[in-house]
Amino acid sequence: MSEDLIDLDGGQTRMEAAYGSDDGDEDLFAITAKREASVGAIFEQNYRPWDGDFGPRWVRNYAIFRHHVFGLFSSKGHRNYNPFIRLTILVIFIGAISPIAMLFFSSLFGAEPDGFIDKMWGVNRSNLWGQVLGYFPRNLCYWPLLTALVVGGMISDDRRNGTSAIYFSRPVTRVDYTMMKYLSVAVVLGFVIIFSYMLYYTLAIVFKGEGWGFLIDTLPMFLAGLLCSILLVITYTSIGLALSSISQSRFFSAIAFLSIIYGTKLVALLIDLQFETSILYILSPYDCLAHFGQWMLGLELNYSHSLSLSVVSLILMNLVSILVLVSRVSSLEVTRE
Amino acid sequence: MSDDIKVPSVLVENASKWYGQVIGINDVSLAIEGGVTGILGPNGAGKSTLFKLLMGRIKPNQGSVKLFGIDPWEDTSPYRRIGYVSESERLYDWMTGQDFVSTLARLHGMTRNEADSRAEHVLEFVGLYDVRHKEIGKYSKGMRQRVKIAHALVHDPDLIILDEPLHGCDPIARTSIMNVIKELGNQGKTVLVSSHILEEIERITEQIVILHNGRLLALGNIYAIRDLLDKHPHRIMITTEEPRKLANAFIGEEPIYGVRFPEEGKLEIQTNDLSAAHSVLPRVIVESEVKVSRIDNPDDNLESLLEYLIGG
Helix, strand or coil: CCHHHCCCCCHHHHHHHHHCCCCCHHHCCCHHHCHHHHCCCCCCCCCCCCCCCCCCHHHHHHHHHHHHHHHHCCCCCCCCCCHHHHHHHHHHHHHHCHHHHHHHHHHHHCCCCCCHHHHHHCCCHHHHHHHHHCHHHHHHHHHHHHHHHHHCCCCHHHHHHCCHHHHHCCCCCHHHHHHHHHHHHHHHHHHHHHHHHHHHHHHHHHHHCCCHHHHHHHHHHHHHHHHHHHHHHHHHHHHHHHHHHHCCCHHHHHHHHHHHHHHHHHHHHHHHHHHCCCHHHHHCHHHHHHHHHHHHCCCCCCCCCCHHHHHHHHHHHHHHHHHHHHHHHHHCCCCCC | CCCCCCCCCEEEEEEEEEECCEEEEEEEEEEECCEEEEEECCCCCCHHHHHHHHCCCCCCCEEEEEECCECCCCCCHHHHHEEEECCCCCCCCCCEHHHHHHHHHHCCCCCHHHHHHHHHHHHHHCCCHHHCCCEHHHCCHHHHHHHHHHHHHCCCCCEEEECCCCCCCCHHHHHHHHHHHHHHHHCCCEEEEEECCHHHHHHHCCEEEEEECCEEEEEEEHHHHHHHHHCCCEEEEEEECCHHHHHHHHCCCCCEEEEECCCCCEEEEEECCHHHHHHHHHHHHHHHCCCEEEEECCCCCHHHHHHHHHHC
């Protein structure tokens, strides 16, 4: 070994040579002696300060919002939704707008006014209510599943992975964080539920070539249905996000949401069948919304209890859910790890 | 008040934090400004609690914490000037390094172009430019640590807080990260870096803070604190087949004031001057013609330093 490879002046080589006592000690002036090895110039450090301006609060909040919403379309730089979730949401959306296809075909084939297709899928009180609040398939299959898929992991993933630290170590307040998560879920639900409702109403008019008279007749009903759909989105978002903030498991929030929607409905139904009282439906978020929706659209009420009980219950459900959500987000990162 | 009075980046005044019966931080006061400062302490010493206090994640039960003169619990505006690397923080594994850093840059309000350009620069700075389009999930531990540092630097913070940035890294990654930290200190930024390994910190900075059981144990220049250690007996443990013969050879040497045989085949030398003892060691061993298979310095670690400091 050449002398320049040996750190003759360095302590390490001499120590090894001196302390080594086994056979072949003469070979011990080995690799560790090379001083350059400890310098470690791995790459060039060339740090350039940034002199730009930071955007205002809404720009930061929009970054959170787009991260969650745009993730449905592309994971590049956005939240990663499982392809199965994306596909299911697409199927639900297609299912939600399926009456439009029926109206389209009926317009193609010149179906009779007030015929079967018109009654089943045309614009009227029942169908406007049913487009948002009908139990099968929308509130049995579509909306609860959609909500469960979107809220599952929305906050619980941050709680489990500690990724909330990514937000809270930036100028993002907990209020901003909660609001943007809420808005993201509401927008996704709204896109499927409210947008499909609006699309249905608009295209029904277009396909059937209805005039201003029809529009004036049906617009109040449409607006009532729109209000109900907004209430549904708000209620499902509140409950779903509250559940997502409770647990570290995305499955818990999804399953718990479905359990609440189906469980309360089932219990109330059994009690109704056994004791002929609908009062327990005030525990069911869906039935409170359906009750309110029937009243708003001027339909015959299926519930024997007072409407005000359903409305109060609906308000309480939302309040409690938001309180739970705020409380749980406040505790994020606050506890000892 | 005069404008000449500079507000320190970090000001902790008599801060205490308890988790029920458990003490996180107990009456700690610090003021840190500029350069790299190592926060040292064994597990459970309160390093992470101190960082959480600084990051406004928890509120002190007593005292106050201020960053650039502002209480982070009350106001998140200091975070515009802070980059934080959490020890436990996970990353978005499905994103590429470039997307991840760029996305987080936008949380600071940067435009897309600014965020992309800045992300490229900081990834280059931490040595990940070539792999910036690779998914983070495919990064090694050292690369993940570096991408965490990159996302903490993307908005060009004045204060950088790194919680165990070298944890789990291989030697090359450690060297890379240490170089990055040193360079940031050279740039005049205030860098707080925690570790429970004294040697790691020693390679980065001379300015240290030692915490133990939530209390501030020592603060200042690392060599000044080590001098405290040198006032206590150091131990050198020699593994040899003939400990008694070797002990005889050591008796009478100036820096050695005692020997002990803790177990069979081991000789413990006690000294007040570790450097001087090491300088005579080779000569004595060679002259005694005793075979030595191993030499350790059981005192030369943070735990021993803490032990001496606690014991007074």
